[in-house]
Amino acid sequence: MDFELFTNILFxxxxxxxxxxxxxLGEMVCEKSGVLNLGQEGMVLMGAALGFIAAVVTGHAxxxxxAAVLAGMMMSVLFAFLAVTLVSNQVATGLALTIxxxxxxxxxxxxxxxxxxxxxxxxxxxxxxDIPVIGKVLFSHDPLVYFSWFxxxxxxxxxxxxxxxxxxxxxxxxxxxxxxxxxxxxxVRYGAILFGGAMAGLAGAYLSLVYTPMWSEGMSAGRxxxxxxxxxxxxxxxxxxLLGAYLFGAASIMHLVLQxxxxxxxxxxxxxxxxxxxxxxxxxxxxDAAKAKLSxxxxxxxxxxxxx
Amino acid sequence: MNQIELNxxxxxxxxxxANQAVELTVAPGEIHALLGENGAGKSTLMKxxxxxxxxxxxxxxxxxQEIVVKGPAHARELxxxxxxxxxxxxxxxxxxxxxxxxxxKEEAKSLELLxxxxxxxxxxxxxxxxxxxxxxxxxxxxxxxxxxxxxLLQDVKLLILDExxxxxxxxxxxxxxxxxHLLSDEGCSILFISHKLDEVRALCDHATILKAGQxxxxxxxKETTTEELARLMxxxxxxxxxxxxxxxxxxxxxxxxxxxxxxxxxxxCTLKNISLEVxxxxxxxxxxxxxxxxxxxxxxxxxxxxxxKETVFFAEKAVGNLTPEKRRxxxxxxxxxxxxxxxxxxxxxxxxxxxxxxYQGDLTKNGLINTxxxxxxxxxxxxxxxxxxxxxxxxxxSLSGGNLQKYIIGREILQNPKLLVCSHPTWGVDIGAxxxxxxxxxxLRDQGCAVLVVSEDIDELYSISDRIxxxxxxxxxxxxxxHDVSINQLGLWMAGDFQNHEITADVNPSSASQxxxxxxxxxxxx
Numbered sequence: 164m165d166f167e168l169f170t171n172i173l174f175x176x177x178x179x180x181x182x183x184x185x186x187x188l189g190e191m192v193c194e195k196s197g198v199l200n201l202g203q204e205g206m207v208l209m210g211a212a213l214g215f216i217a218a219v220v221t222g223h224a225x226x227x228x229x230a231a232v233l234a235g236m237m238m239s240v241l242f243a244f245l246a247v248t249l250v251s252n253q254v255a256t257g258l259a260l261t262i263x264x265x266x267x268x269x270x271x272x273x274x275x276x277x278x279x280x281x282x283x284x285x286x287x288x289x290x291x292x293d294i295p296v297i298g299k300v301l302f303s304h305d306p307l308v309y310f311s312w313f314x315x316x317x318x319x320x321x322x323x324x325x326x327x328x329x330x331x332x333x334x335x336x337x338x339x340x341x342x343x344x345x346x347x348x349x350x351v352r353y354g355a356i357l358f359g360g361a362m363a364g365l366a367g368a369y370l371s372l373v374y375t376p377m378w379s380e381g382m383s384a385g386r387x388x389x390x391x392x393x394x395x396x397x398x399x400x401x402x403x404x405l406l407g408a409y410l411f412g413a414a415s416i417m418h419l420v421l422q423x424x425x426x427x428x429x430x431x432x433x434x435x436x437x438x439x440x441x442x443x444x445x446x447x448x449x450x451d452a453a454k455a456k457l458s459x460x461x462x463x464x465x466x467x468x469x470x471x
Numbered sequence: 472m473n474q475i476e477l478n479x480x481x482x483x484x485x486x487x488x489a490n491q492a493v494e495l496t497v498a499p500g501e502i503h504a505l506l507g508e509n510g511a512g513k514s515t516l517m518k519x520x521x522x523x524x525x526x527x528x529x530x531x532x533x534x535x536q537e538i539v540v541k542g543p544a545h546a547r548e549l550x551x552x553x554x555x556x557x558x559x560x561x562x563x564x565x566x567x568x569x570x571x572x573x574x575x576k577e578e579a580k581s582l583e584l585l586x587x588x589x590x591x592x593x594x595x596x597x598x599x600x601x602x603x604x605x606x607x608x609x610x611x612x613x614x615x616x617x618x619x620x621x622x623l624l625q626d627v628k629l630l631i632l633d634e635x636x637x638x639x640x641x642x643x644x645x646x647x648x649x650x651x652h653l654l655s656d657e658g659c660s661i662l663f664i665s666h667k668l669d670e671v672r673a674l675c676d677h678a679t680i681l682k683a684g685q686x687x688x689x690x691x692x693k694e695t696t697t698e699e700l701a702r703l704m705x706x707x708x709x710x711x712x713x714x715x716x717x718x719x720x721x722x723x724x725x726x727x728x729x730x731x732x733x734x735x736x737x738x739x740c741t742l743k744n745i746s747l748e749v750x751x752x753x754x755x756x757x758x759x760x761x762x763x764x765x766x767x768x769x770x771x772x773x774x775x776x777x778x779x780k781e782t783v784f785f786a787e788k789a790v791g792n793l794t795p796e797k798r799r800x801x802x803x804x805x806x807x808x809x810x811x812x813x814x815x816x817x818x819x820x821x822x823x824x825x826x827x828x829x830y831q832g833d834l835t836k837n838g839l840i841n842t843x844x845x846x847x848x849x850x851x852x853x854x855x856x857x858x859x860x861x862x863x864x865x866x867x868x869s870l871s872g873g874n875l876q877k878y879i880i881g882r883e884i885l886q887n888p889k890l891l892v893c894s895h896p897t898w899g900v901d902i903g904a905x906x907x908x909x910x911x912x913x914x915l916r917d918q919g920c921a922v923l924v925v926s927e928d929i930d931e932l933y934s935i936s937d938r939i940x941x942x943x944x945x946x947x948x949x950x951x952x953x954h955d956v957s958i959n960q961l962g963l964w965m966a967g968d969f970q971n972h973e974i975t976a977d978v979n980p981s982s983a984s985q986x987x988x989x990x991x992x993x994x995x996x997x
Contacts, residue, residue: 326571326579333561333572340559343523344573344621345544456737457563 166296172416173300177308178374180412182207182366182383184311186390187397187404188318189362194394195322196355197335197462198246201257203363204387205264206238210367212268215378216275224283228307228368235364236357238264243356247349250466261387269380282376283307307369314362319401331355335460338467348467363387389438396445398458407445414440472535474499474629474660475520480529482515489515490526491684497629497677502651502661504671504692506704507681508901513664514556516681517631520662521553522546534628547573552622553631558614560606562738567602570621578624593620596650607738611761612643619650630654631662636670637898637927640760641962648674666902667930668697680704705902715913717937717953720753722786724921725772725890730782730791732771740764742771742945749890754912754922756936756953758929759965764945765925766808769894772923773805774798785890800831804888806880808895810872814879817868821860824867825849825882832886848885856881857907873904880908890921897931909935929961943967 186203193200214231218224242260245251283305291302322328333341334351342348366386371378389411397403414437421433477495481488490512497503507513518524520531522540530537533549540546546553560569567586571579579585586602593600598616606614615635622630632651636644651661651674665671671678672692680688680703688703725748732742742764749755759765770776772783774795783791785801795805805828807813815824826834826845834845849863856877860870867875876896883891896912897905912935916922925942926932932939933953940950941964948964 326576329564329568329572332564336561336563337559340561341572343521343543343553343555343559345542345547346572454737461563 168420170296170299172413172420174303175416176409176412177300177304178412179415180408180410181308181311182369182374182386183390183393183408183411184315184405185307185362185366185369186387187393187408188311188314188401189359189366190390191394191397191399191401191404192318192331192362193355193359194463195335195399195460196331196352197338197460197465197467198352198356199253199257199464200239200242200246200260200356200359201254201391202238202242202260202264202387203359203391204383204385205261205268206235206360206363207264207367207370207383207387208268208381209234209238209264210364211371211382212272212275212367212378214364214368215280215371216272218280218372219275219278224281224372227372228283228365231364231368231372232361233364235360235362235367237360239356239360239363242360243353246466247352247356250468253464253466265381272378272380275378276380278377280372280376282372305373307365307373310365315401315405322401332460335462338462338465342467342469348469352467366390389441393441393445396442396449398449398454399460400458403445403448407441410444411437411441472499473497473532474501474534476532477516477520478530478532480516480519480526480531482512482519482524482526488684490519493529493681493684493686495679495686497660497662499628499660500655500658501677502655502663502675504675504678505662505664505681506668506671506678506700508704508903511681511704511901512684513681514633517553517633517662517664520546520629521551521631547625548575550626550628551631552625552627552629554615554618554622554633554635556633556637558618560614560617562607563605565603565605566600566609566617569606569617570602570624573621574624588624589620592623596620596623596653597646598650610763612639615639615647623654627659629660629662631664633664634666635663636665636667640965641929641958642966643760644670668692668700671700672697701902715909715935718753718916720750720921720937721919722751723748724751724786725749725923726784726787727772728782728784730768730771730778732767732776732778734767734776740767740945742767745945745947747940747947747950749921749923751889751921752916752919753937754916754924754935755950756932756939757923757925757942757947758932758939758961759925759927759942761927763943765894765942767945768942769805769807769892769925772892773803773807796831799828802889804828804883804886804891806876806883806891806893806896808898810875810879811868815867815875818866820864820866821853821858821870821878822846822849822863824878825852825863828882829886852878852881852885855885856911873900876900877904877908880911884911884915888915888920890923891915892923892925894925895927896924897928898926905931929958933958941965943969 186207190200190203210231213234214227217230218227238260242256246253246256285303285305288302292298322332330346330351333346334348338348367383370382393404393407397407418433418436422430473496475497477493480490480493482490493516505513515524519526520540522542522545531540567582567589570589571582571585589600589602593616598620600613600616600620606617609617635647639647655661663671663675675692678690678692679686682704690700690703692700727745727747730742730745740763745768757765771778774793778791780789780792785798785803788801790798790801811817816827822845825848826840829848834841834848846863852858853860853863858878858881859874870878880896893912896908900908909931912922912924924932924936936953938950939953939956939961941948941961943965944967948969
């Protein structure tokens with residue numbers, strides 16, 4: 164493997180990991196507040212479809228991103244209304260949201276399949292991108308990659324040292340107690356779900372406007388589910404989500420590279436590589452049951468009914 | 472001017488009236504007791520004051536002004552603090568973080584400053600706290616301190632305590648009372664809910680007694696006898712005195728030999744070298760503050776958790792590795808702490824709940840259920856144990872705590888167990904039901920059953936146990952006949968001090984003054 168190939172692999176790894184980071188960070192915040200939203204896949208697809216449509220119609224990729232974020236949030240409001248206000252079963256509602264989003268995005272985007280647009284251009288950071296190797300790998304990306312780092316730092320800091328983070332954790336651990344000390348449980352949960360929706364929508368925009376600037380039905384290819392698993396295996400820790408997402412990205416790229424190099428193995432087995440590798444590594448990291456239990460939101464998936 | 476005044480408070484729930492036209496007045500600096508049986512409406516009334524529940528009718532005056540409390544946050548702003556019976560703490564957060572969450576934003580800005588204040592306030596009121604510890608590592612007594620300090624940091628004018636002493640060692644109770652006296656001297660009013668009438672007499676200036684949602688009387692506890700107080704609570708028809716003869720027991724039925732156990736659960740307690748024997752025809756009581764290994768020990772006896780085969784014996788048969796089902800066949804009856812969820816399935820009828828552990832008898836044949844026998848069995852429990860329920864088809868969750876407990880204990884007792892293990896048999900149960908339950912346990916003992924009772928209620932253990940010991944931090948104290956163990960001795964055992972033997976001595980007055988200096992909670996933690 165020559166050096167340039169290696170640089171390219173790393174570059175592609177970061178790109179592949181980015182949508183997973185966005186989805187998983189959003190879902191992590193949502194789950195920290197005690198809400199299990201299995202609708203990620205549906206929200207991502209809606210974001211991808213509406214983002215692409217808006218970009219085609221207006222001619223601005225930037226407007227596409229805004230449309231995608233709003234689409235994700237619309238979907239999550241629907242979920243929040245059902246699961247928080249009407250206290251429906253979170254698992255069933257989330258699954259319904261995925262099925263709904265998959266179908267609706269396919270329907271809305273049907274007329275846009277096969278169209279091509281100019282995606283969002285890379286934005287090499289001046290000077291930094293001139294550094295050999297590192298410049299290419301880290302600082303020659305599109306703005307959304309940088310944004311995913313920013314969101315990672317923001318969420319990491321939020322849960323480490325802000326009152327907001329503390330509040331979200333409190334609601335996810337014991338909503339009754341949180342209510343008793345005056346935390347508005349419903350509002351916090353709505354906020355967390357909306358944030359999750361916005362991030363999923365953004366990830367959708369990344370797929371249809373940056374990663375492969377086009378729309379095709381079901382183009383998220385299960386990334387919503389991977390991200391969900393990632394959150395659990397990462398024990399609800401932002402830094403492990405980052406690690407897991409890039410690991411997945413690296414393994415995804417490696418399976419293409421290995422095929423390209425004529426590696427003698429069934430392509431189906433190679434296609435399993437990213438899933439297997441990510442799960443194995445994260446399971447090993449999270450194998451300390453005692454610590455894992457401390458970071459699990461205790462009220463995850465448990466509906467909260469206020470007393471009257 | 473009164474601190475708080477409730478007028479004509481009424482709260483109805485579907486099918487029952489929790490509070491009917493309740494009047495309550497508390498003066499500044501007054502310690503006011505609220506007494507009543509389970510379901511008398513005490514908790515509902517407190518929740519109304521604290522803004523968790525909205526009353527249907529009635530008004531509330533706070534320092535002379537009529538107000539409507541919009542919610543807990545509003546109540547805190549006014550200066551009303553509440554310590555719930557089930558703490559509203561977050562186990563995975565530290566003490567400081569827990570407290571920060573309940574304070575207004577401006578006050579909680581700097582965690583370092585807050586830690587300082589926590590240390591200052593907690594020391595001023597004689598309740599030492601380390602703000603950096605995680606709540607799940609604290610003993611129950613310390614967790615309660617967190618709740619109280621949390622209220623004190625907010626310049627509290629009225630502190631509501633819902634059964635605060637039920638989870639404390641005698642020494643901790645003493646510390647708590649000192650704090651409460653100090654608070655009341657500073658002008659803070661205190662509403663004190665308790666089942667323990669002696670404590671109410673020792674602490675409170677006034678008492679209001681609730682019965683079936685209505686105020687049934689007022690009194691000044693210090694001028695009233697415990698019997699009179701109890702009479703006001705339960706009415707005239709329940710016998711109050713309990714005086715049971717102690718028994719010796721015959722052969723050993725249950726024996727545990729050098730049992731050590733570490734659970735996978737990080738919140739669980741590790742058991743260390745536990746050995747004990749329970750004889751047929753005796754009641755062995757294990758005292759201790761919750762979370763010191765009781766649950767882990769009981770799980771190993773019931774078979775919900777297993778250990779090495781040669782650690783638990785039923786009548787010399789090693790059963791350490793057997794499942795609960797196989798142990799039941801050998802004659803085990805088990806009454807777990809949680810009634811709903813472990814003792815009974817909430818959504819199932821009483822009839823089906825009876826079948827749950829009764830299926831080994833003649834209720835089933837060749838795997839088929841004999842419905843008429845199951846019905847008769849459930850009916851028999853309801854009649855013999857005076858369970859108040861809509862009938863055998865009533866759902867378990869529709870019963871009050873006391874009635875469900877009577878049903879569960881009845882179910883176990885009617886299967887004629889050779890060993891009955893009870894966890895907190897009368898926890899949260901009103902006086903009438905508690906007396907019946909204790910009476911049945913004694914009757915079972917006299918029939919030759921080995922009975923093991925784990926409880927936090929020391930009075931109860933003294934009343935029914937023939938031998939007594941305490942568990943602390945996964946270790947068991949020495950076992951001794953109940954009348955040889957003074958309450959101070961037991962308190963020391965509960966705090967983990969097993970060295971200080973004074974078993975043969977009489978009640979030693981000097982040990983009471985030694986005890987608080989011991990800081991029982993330091994060692995009692997997980």
